[in-house]
Amino acid sequence: MSALLELRDVEARYGPVQALRGVSIDVPEGAVVAVLGANGAGKTTTLRAVSGTVRRSGEILLAGKPLRGGPEAAAKAGVAHVPEGRGTFTELSVVENLRLGAYTRRERSVKADIERMADHFPWISDRGEQRAGTLSGGEQQMLALARALMSRPRLLMLDEPSLGLAPLIVREIFRIVRELNEKEGLTVLVVEQDARIALNAAATAYVLEVGKVAVSGSSAELRDDEAVRRSYLGY
């Protein structure tokens, strides 16, 4: 498998604080890859570096072509970034959120795709006019996911999809992600603090520590790794 996304020695900083100190990650086409780590390890910044929402240096290649410029350029290149804490337009309706997800595409097939989203998330069809801000936390996370899928992304990036959600809803979200990956070959890069969930969903994973990759390998290997188990799985 060739890598869809390659990060080579990526560095990023917020003012004086260096968040990434040379991170290299490969995301193969059609794979689910997880990034694990403690708070402040640089997980979110890794995704932000890819989508161009933080100043970064080093090389980031999408299908061999360097990603440059801001998030508009990344979106156009096919990167769909679901940021931490429910990436929705809370003041706009559910359908408007979905339409915005398809902003980089032509208008014609958008309607069909909204119906496709309603297959994954049946509640969408009844509540298209509802304001996103009035949805429950789980529904907002699902809407954020659906909105990202509306762009028909080459790469889906999820930032802490489990944050603050009930286990049942988290399982549902990961089930849909896995289904899209298996049936449609969607490539996913997911950042998770809950290592157990992430290792279940992903084939390979990277563990970040203070802005560097500390360990990486297949999910099975990491699950057996003594240090990873103690620090992130807690048994």
Next chain:
Amino acid sequence: MTVFFQQVVSGLAAGGVYGALALALVLIHRATGVINFAQGEMATFSTYILWTLTANHGVSYWPAFAVTMLVSFVGGIGIHQAVIRPVERGSQIRVVIVTIGLLLLLNGLMTFIWTGEIRAVDSPFPGGTLDVHGVVISYRDIGTIAVCLGAVVVLWAFFQFTKVGLALRAAAVNPAEARLVGIRVTWMLGLGWGLAAVLGATAGVLTAPSVFLDPNMMQTVLIYAFAAAVLGGIDSPIGAVVGGLILGVGLNLLGAYVDFVSELRLPAALLVILVVLLLRPAGLFGTPQVKKV
């Protein structure tokens, strides 16, 4: 009762103008987060363009109107690009000061180009009146109300039903998120300034026939528009229009029935601003701001 309806109708015409200018203020407030103090001078400048075309170059009214709107639209985008964008990322007070600077600049520029002499601007509507059960309505008032409401409806449809309109709303409510879905937020904010300039221009050319054109023409109208926007809710487009109509009708009725108010219209508008800000800062249609700490 006839007097009452008479005052209501002429109040609606004035209110439509306040509403259009208030809507321009709301558009810019939503896009840039500040009150555009130069909105009135921008509108007056546009009106001068119309006057130059019609009075000096013999262009007939509606083609001149179309050119004026086009120039205003481009001018609004240009102002955003040239003077607002460079300070947009800083504190809001910087943007406010820039708009005040713009007010002075445009005012001086108008005096320089067109002198301070007052000019008569034609109304596009016939001068006659319509008699509806004793209530005399001028065609000019009907035209003014129609143009203001027309502009508001077109704008509403643009925001509600077009992709660009939706993108503009998204850019205004959540710029960071908007960039993630691929919207060029700066372009959208520029577009917002362009649309606001067009609305302001509409208010300007509708005001000019009844008050004469001079560089300060829109300054009092802008105060009424402030009051209308505050009354309706500074973030609510519908609120701006409704606030404008309420203010127009209310001030007219007060002027007709309470002797001393006709001289106190402006203080009455300021009183409205004060009372609304004290009792209901979000206005009639605005959503109260909830700040998370």
